[in-house]
Amino acid sequence: MKLFRPNDRPTLGSVIGRGHLIVALVAVAMASVSLTLLGVLALRVYADHNLHLIARSISYTVEAAVVFNDKAAATEALALIASTEEVADAQVLDSQGQLLAQWQRPENGLISELEMQIARAILEKPVSLPIEHQDREIGRVLLTGHGGSLMRFLLSGLAGIILCTAISAWVALYLARRQLRGIIGPLRGLAAVAHAARSERALDRRVAPAHIAELDNLGNDFNALLDELESWQTHLQNENETLAHQASHDSLTGLPNRAFFEGRLIRALRSASKHDERAAVLFLDSDRFKGINDNFGHAAGDAVLVAVANRVRAQLREGDLVARLGGDEFAVLLAPLHAIEDAERIADKILASMDMPIALPGDSRVVTSLSIGIAVFPDHGASPSALLDAADAAMYQAKRLSRGAQFTAGAEHPVDSEPSRS
Numbered sequence: 001m002k003l004f005r006p007n008d009r010p011t012l013g014s015v016i017g018r019g020h021l022i023v024a025l026v027a028v029a030m031a032s033v034s035l036t037l038l039g040v041l042a043l044r045v046y047a048d049h050n051l052h053l054i055a056r057s058i059s060y061t062v063e064a065a066v067v068f069n070d071k072a073a074a075t076e077a078l079a080l081i082a083s084t085e086e087v088a089d090a091q092v093l094d095s096q097g098q099l100l101a102q103w104q105r106p107e108n109g110l111i112s113e114l115e116m117q118i119a120r121a122i123l124e125k126p127v128s129l130p131i132e133h134q135d136r137e138i139g140r141v142l143l144t145g146h147g148g149s150l151m152r153f154l155l156s157g158l159a160g161i162i163l164c165t166a167i168s169a170w171v172a173l174y175l176a177r178r179q180l181r182g183i184i185g186p187l188r189g190l191a192a193v194a195h196a197a198r199s200e201r202a203l204d205r206r207v208a209p210a211h212i213a214e215l216d217n218l219g220n221d222f223n224a225l226l227d228e229l230e231s232w233q234t235h236l237q238n239e240n241e242t243l244a245h246q247a248s249h250d251s252l253t254g255l256p257n258r259a260f261f262e263g264r265l266i267r268a269l270r271s272a273s274k275h276d277e278r279a280a281v282l283f284l285d286s287d288r289f290k291g292i293n294d295n296f297g298h299a300a301g302d303a304v305l306v307a308v309a310n311r312v313r314a315q316l317r318e319g320d321l322v323a324r325l326g327g328d329e330f331a332v333l334l335a336p337l338h339a340i341e342d343a344e345r346i347a348d349k350i351l352a353s354m355d356m357p358i359a360l361p362g363d364s365r366v367v368t369s370l371s372i373g374i375a376v377f378p379d380h381g382a383s384p385s386a387l388l389d390a391a392d393a394a395m396y397q398a399k400r401l402s403r404g405a406q407f408t409a410g411a412e413h414p415v416d417s418e419p420s421r422s
Contacts, residue, residue: 016176016179016180016183016184017173017176017177017180019176020172020173020175020176020179021169021172021173021176023172024168024169024171024172025165025168025169025172027168028161028164028165028168029161029165031164032157032160032161032164032165035157036157036161039157047086047145048127048145050085050086051086051087051127051143051145052127052129054081054082054085054087054143055127055128055129055141055143056129057081058077058078058081058082058090058092058141058143059129059130059131059132059141061077061078061080061081062074062077062078062092062101062131062139062141063131063132063133063138065077065092065100065101066092066094066100066131066133066138066139067133067138069094069100071100071101074092074100074101075101075102075103077101078090078092078101078102078103079103082103082105082143083103083105086145086146087103087105087143087144087145087146088104088105088144088145088146089102089103089104089105089126089142089143089144090102090103090104090141090142090143090144091141091142091143092131092139092140092141093139093140093141093142094138094139095137095138095139097140100139105146126142126143126144126145127141127142127143127145128140128141128142129141129143182210182211182212183212183215185210186207186208186210186212186215186216186218186219187215189207189208189219190207190218190219190222193205193206193207193222193226194222197226197229201233203226203229203230203233204230205226206223206226207219207220207222207223247259248260250323250324252302252305252306252324253305253306253309253310253324254309255309255313255322255323255324255330256321256322256323256324257323257324257325258323258324258325258326260323261321261323261325261331261333262384262388264321264333265281265333265384265387265388266384268333268335269377269382269383269384269387271335271336272335272336272377272378273378275336277335277336277337278336278337278338278340278376278377278378278379279333279334279335279336279337279376279377279387280333280334280335280337280340280342280343280374280375280376280377281331281332281333281334281374281375281377281387281388281390281391282331282332282334282343282346282347282350282372282373282374282391283329283330283331283372283373283374283375283388283391283392283394283395284308284312284329284330284331284332284350284370284371284372284395285328285329285330285370285371285395285399286304286305286308286328286368286369286370287368287369287370287371287399288368289301289304289305289327289328289368292304292366292368296360296362296364296366297361299360299361300360300361300364300366303358303359303360303361304358304360304366304368305324305328307358307359308328308330308354308368308370309322309324309330311350311353311354311356312330312332312350312353314353315346315349315350315353316332316334316346317334317346319335320332320333320334320335320346321333331388331391332346332350334346337376337377340374340376343374343376344374347372347374350370350372351369351370351372354367354368354369354370355367371395371396371398371399372395372398373390373391373392373393373394373395373396373397373398374391374394375387375388375390375391375394380394
């Protein structure tokens, strides 16, 4: 079995074009051969009939010369008739079978020889016709046909075959190209879409409709498959995005988690060091969060965390980041920081946002507060861990300086004093 490399395989266009050409040439060849054979047979019958007529005409003409055994008159009469007809050789025999007169067509080289060969191959034996006088046979006429007409017919037939073959080849190629546009065009479109889907993951492309029903059905099925693949890809992308978001964000508040915050902090400090800028980290802790959980339940604690997250996020600039580090601890990244006062001002806004009561499940409301510690890069730490530790220590210092706040279910109680900030 012969194996083909991909580049050695014939294209569909070449296969169809070759098939059309072979069919056309075979059809032309068969038709041409058939017509030529029929023409040769018809011409043969015509030539034989014509030779009989010529022989009869000669027999009438030389009858008197044969009766009187006049060779000169017989030869003259024979040449007069035979020279104007398709005759190669004419003989007049007397009653004893002796040659009385003879005429032969002059030889003109290769063409004459070819004409004679054609005549011998196609025509029947020489025509023999009796010469009668008063119903008595007095001699005989022998005629051999000439192949000039046959050769002209064969040459014209060959020219016709060549012409018909050329026209048929052109028509076959034209029809092949026309058919290819209906077959190869849709297949090439389908192959291009399939290649784009495989190599570029372009699942949004579709196969155009085709005029041929089978190709149109194939394209529709392929488009349906692409629809399913695109839907599946979209589903996977959504799942991946969801998983990526869940891996980097807190499921309760929707804020980034510790891992996301630390990665962002590393990049922010690297950029600040490169451009000789400052950055600040605010470490936030909800005061007496444990008491809210114990007195109102975990649902109330979750409501407080969500409210704190939303309020803190509302006080930040567009490029700032707030994340939930875990439990009731939050962190804010301010980068770049133009002045330390900017960090203090944002911390004041965050503390002020806590003055509004937080609605809890069961129609209860509570007022809570935050303790905030601020650390500035590079003043309080040159690395992410050092800066977080410094902000954490500042937050605990602020928590020790605060006097705490009391709260009661169903009533709003402001804090006794604001937590301090260091």
